[in-house]
Amino acid sequence: MKYNGPGKMAAIMKEYCPNTNVSVLDCGAGTGIVGEKLHALGYKNVDGVDISQKSLDFAEQKGVYRKLVCADIEQKLPFEEKEFDVVVCSGGICPAHVAPSKCFQEWTRVVKKGGYVIIILRRCYVELQEGEEAYYSQSLGEEFNSEIRKLEESKTWRVILRETFPAYCYDKGIFSDGIVLVCKVTLF
Numbered sequence: 001m002k003y004n005g006p007g008k009m010a011a012i013m014k015e016y017c018p019n020t021n022v023s024v025l026d027c028g029a030g031t032g033i034v035g036e037k038l039h040a041l042g043y044k045n046v047d048g049v050d051i052s053q054k055s056l057d058f059a060e061q062k063g064v065y066r067k068l069v070c071a072d073i074e075q076k077l078p079f080e081e082k083e084f085d086v087v088v089c090s091g092g093i094c095p096a097h098v099a100p101s102k103c104f105q106e107w108t109r110v111v112k113k114g115g116y117v118i119i120i121l122r123r124c125y126v127e128l129q130e131g132e133e134a135y136y137s138q139s140l141g142e143e144f145n146s147e148i149r150k151l152e153e154s155k156t157w158r159v160i161l162r163e164t165f166p167a168y169c170y171d172k173g174i175f176s177d178g179i180v181l182v183c184k185v186t187l188f
């Protein structure tokens, strides 16, 4: 499967957080592709967290992260309040991985006021797409939208971009759209 989430994340970071000194936490960092893309743009203060130590060992070898931590991002994160300017997550939100209700609020805790939470995911997981019905999870879609709304209503974050973009991934002969969500943390 060809996958362009990390490339899109790097482009969004360049647009919304052009200062390459910002501290970034890559949630669900996996083998470190997002870290690689950010490093290539000059971001040097990128930490990563993932539940798979094996993936993190792979990411470590790339030498693009400041620190890598093995932890479950559906639990309280092993980071201080307001430790980061930005939390990014590419590909972590999907039916088999991370649940929005278990991590969105926590991501806002570790981000400074005025910082960003940036999330990229495959559109068909949360929105019904013709030809991709098999991937759709109504419960994930409802949870995703309800968490976004809840954090807006409590003025914890403000969604400043929610955009569909093409060619997020190419899977079994189909180009799938992605969704990018840029949220500005306003409460803490």
Ligand SMILES: C[S@@+](CC[C@H](N)C(=O)[O-])C[C@H]1O[C@@H](n2cnc3c(N)ncnc32)[C@H](O)[C@@H]1O
Binding pocket: 005, 006, 027, 028, 029, 030, 031, 032, 033, 034, 049, 050, 051, 052, 055, 071, 072, 073, 074, 089, 090, 091, 092, 097, 098
């Ligand atoms: C589709 S991969 C995306 C990896 C990377 N962000 C990328 O763009 O290449 C999803 C990642 O989320 C991680 N993950 C899944 N559930 C997790 C959890 N509860 N806590 C931390 N990481 C988790 C997986 O180990 C995997 O590395």
